[in-house]
Amino acid sequence: MLDALGITHVLSVLNYPVAKDLSAYSTLQLPLQDSEDSNMLQYLPAAIKFLDGALGGAGPGQAAPGTEPEALEKVLEAPAGALPPVPAAAPGRARVLVHCQAGVSRSPTVVIGWLMHSRGLSADDATALVRRRRPCADPNEGFAAQLVLFGDMRCSLDPQHPVYRMWALEELGSRWESTGWLDPDAFGELPEGPAGMAAATAAGQTLYRCRKCRTLLATSAHVMPVEAAMGHRVFRDRNRHRRGGLPPSGGGSVEGGESCLFVAPVAWMAPTVTGVVTGKLHCPHCAARLGSFNWSGISNPQGAWVTPAFLLHAAKVDTVLPRPLEAIANVRRPFIPASTSTAPSAPASTSAPASSSSAPTPAPAASTTASTTAPAPAAAPSLPAALGKAVRRLGLGTAGPGAEEEEAGEQLPEPSLEGPDGEDQAGPASSAATGKAGAGSATTGAGAGSEGPAATSGRSLDSEPGAAGVGPSAACSVPSSSAASSSTSAWFSHLILDCDGVMVDSEAASCEALRRAILEVTGFDIPHAFPDDYVEVFGMDVRSCVAHYQQKFGKSEWGDPADVAPRVQAAKEGHYKELTAGGIRAFDGAKRLLRRALDAGIVVGVASSGAPDKIARNLASSGLAPLVPPAHVASAAHVAAGKPAPDVYLAAMRAAGCSDPRRALVVEDAVNGLMAARAAGMYCVGITNQLPASALGPWAHVVVRHLDEVDVAGLVPPAEWRQAAPPSAS
Structure with a gap:
């Protein structure tokens, strides 16, 4: 009978063996069960491929007789009982039998799916067409619903389609x-x-x-x-x-x-x-x-x-997330207010005492700011109990009342405040009324009624007990105009800045690049909520970061960090370039700070944990490169140990020609960076671009909220600091 009908191919839709010998025909069997819950869609691609191979795909001259779009349209439009006859197969052309057990549900469903895919029909039109030729065709409800889904998937099997x-x-x-x-x-x-x-x-x-x-x-x-x-x-x-x-x-x-x-x-x-x-x-x-x-x-x-x-x-x-939030490299984080103990946000400078000879006319008396009672010296700064345990465990002093006992782990040593001769620089306070001799003649910190050429306003660091280590409470006063404008009155000869997070707004992109690089090299995804999860590694170079995460999460299978770090570094550079392809933005005030320093004759340098290429790209993209001599840039890649070790800051001093670290002013946004600068003997300004003042204060001599608050030409350290410096450094 099959031969009489000109059958050349047989498509069996049965979930049991076919009893008839079909070895003389091209065959395909689909083990589909006639159940509403059966996944019919998974078999449709194979059925469509088989039928297209036998009958030809859609298109003029390719379709089998009677399956061309025009012929199918005639079948749909013809009244019942007057259907055009099925054309005989031309010599050499194929004819396919599609069958199941009863020819009611499974085999009609497969033919309907093929018509939808090959002839561009909707599920309803294809079903109607099949029923014109075989009125008993009735796909079960599950198959009918799947045919609708097949149409929604554009007549293909999309494994990712939600339905x-x-x-x-x-x-x-x-x-x-x-x-x-x-x-x-x-x-x-x-x-x-x-x-x-x-x-x-x-x-x-x-x-x-x-x-x-x-x-x-x-x-x-x-x-x-x-x-x-x-x-x-x-x-x-x-x-x-x-x-x-x-x-x-x-x-x-x-x-x-x-x-x-x-x-x-x-x-x-x-x-x-x-x-x-x-x-x-x-x-x-x-x-x-x-x-x-x-x-x-x-x-x-x-x-x-x-x-x-x-x-x-x-x-x-x-x-x-596989990608950071849109434009993460250029999104400015919300401002984090400093603690209530932070001094008023006047420019971070102290009185640069002007001698009477340098001020021929009396300077007008300046109104004084509210003074703050000096805190008593303490062995270690006390941090707020609400500060996260990740921050407290960095060695930022002793946690305040209410801290959990389980968080009182081993802490890093407090920064040494000893001078060159071993004398503790956080010694007894000097008189608040009489300043000690420093770079110029000392003046009195009088109240609002003070006048004369030596009168200054605000609170001098000379009057702060232990001022070298009290952080945000070590506020500075505005210098007299003659001192601020004179380059010869500047105490600091060098300004050395961190790059990421201080000069350019790239910390978020840098952290995300680090996360991706470690994931790519090790298969481990580090915690990455910015900035909280990165507090522990802010300021570190890649080698130190790898060692930190390996120890924290017990990843001994990584092997020696010295072997892993170069691969992570290479991967990080690629990800960082991708993340910052749209450009890198300089922080507001960065150019003005550099220009103020250069105008005052202060040498500018950079000390960064980033790779040399990354530093150069940051400076070039942000427009800061013309203000920083390339020879004055030091990278952690060129030293034995990264931050919090002092190596990179010592290298920056040598590159910039600074022989006395106490004449070098550092601006940092990270605790590890502040620790490195203090270990190198430098005077530190912490900026709250990433962390609050309460976290930076224990390691910074001064904490500011904006780069415009850093008066590099007028900032004068306390008398103890100035006296400890060699006379030749002035």
Whole structure:
């Protein structure tokens, strides 16, 4: 009979062996079960390829007789009982038999899908066309819904389509209910190793990690788009047509409307979710509770029923975005106000005493600012109890009242304030009324009624007990105009600045580049909420960062940090260039500060933890390069140890020709950088671009909120500092 009909190809849609010998024909068998829950879509691509190969794709001269668009249109328009006859197959042309057991549901569904793909018909038109030729054709409701989805996917199988993904998950649940087990291949796999993580990042996948131990739990490829899929016909009347098995009452719901993620089952879940209907999900590494699962389903906070359900609570996972927020390299962080103990934001300068000979006419009396009671000297600065433990553990002094005992770990040593002869520079306070002899003749810090050529305003550092170590409370007063404008009156001969976070607004991009580089090289994703998670490494070079994270997270498998760091450094440079492709912005006030220094005859230099190419790019892109001689730039790449070791600042001093560190003024935004500068014996200004004054204060001599507050020509350290410096350095 097949030969009489001119059949050359046979497409069998049966889930059992075909009894007839079909060896004389070209054949394909699709093991599709006639069930509303069966995933028919997964077989359509193979069926379409087989039929196109036999009958030809769409297009003039390619389609088999009777399947051209014009012929199909005639069939659709013809009245019942007057259909045009099926044309005979031309010699040498193929004719295909598509069959199932009864020719009612499965085989018509396959033909309808082929017509939709090859002839551009809608699901309704293709179904109507098939029924014209075979009135008994009636795809079951599940197949009909899948054909609509097939049309929504542009007549192709898109595994990432939200509705298809949800449908595939339900089909997986159906298999579990039928058999009680699942093949291991049914569970999703996670990216492995540096190559896998790099591929996931390149594909734009979001990563979800255990908040406690950072173990990778899922990617965005595993997250089920519940809200996007639930309104589709595939899921309409789901409870009425629910597969046989456990009733909806066996399911659950998300408690309290908590934010959550529904995911496909992942390989690490297999030992937990097979064999039982419902239970809890725990991290495979640290056993922290992450969520729950239920093969009978869980209702999401919006009331949609997800079956089966594998749920991760958002509060238990960290979300790792594949890209930083748009223009992260150029977004200015919100201003962080200093603590209430911080002095008024007058320009950071002290009285540069002007002799009577340098001021031929009396200077007008300046109004005084409110004085602040000097704090008593302490062995270690006290920090607010509310300050994060990550900051307190950096060695920033002793935590204030209320700090947890478990956070009182080993701390870094306090900065040495000893002078060249071993004398403690934070010694007894000098008289507030009589200043000590310094670079010029000393003057009195009188009140509002003071007048005469030596009268100055504000609070002098000479009057602060232990002023060299009190940070933000060491406020400075505005110098007399003659002292501020005269380059010969400047105490500091050199201004040395950190680059990232001080001169240019690049810290966020630099941190993100570091995260990506470590992820690319090691496969481990460091905590990356900016700026909180980076406080511990602000100011460090890549070598120190790698060593820090290796020790903190116990990553001994990384090997020697000295071997890993060069690869991380190379990767970081590439990511940093990508992140800052739109340009790098100089902080407001950076150019003005550099020009003020140069106008006063002060030599400018840079001491940065960045690589030389990165420093040069930052300065060039921000427009600061013409103000900084390239020979005066020092990189941590050229010294034995990065910040908080003093090496890079000592190298910057040598490059800039500074022989006395107490004549060098440093501006830093990071605790590690301030520690490095103080270890080198320099005078430090901390700027709150990244951290609050309460964090910088214990290591900075002065804390400012803006670069315009740094009066480099008028800033004068306390008398103890000036007296400790060699006379030849003036």
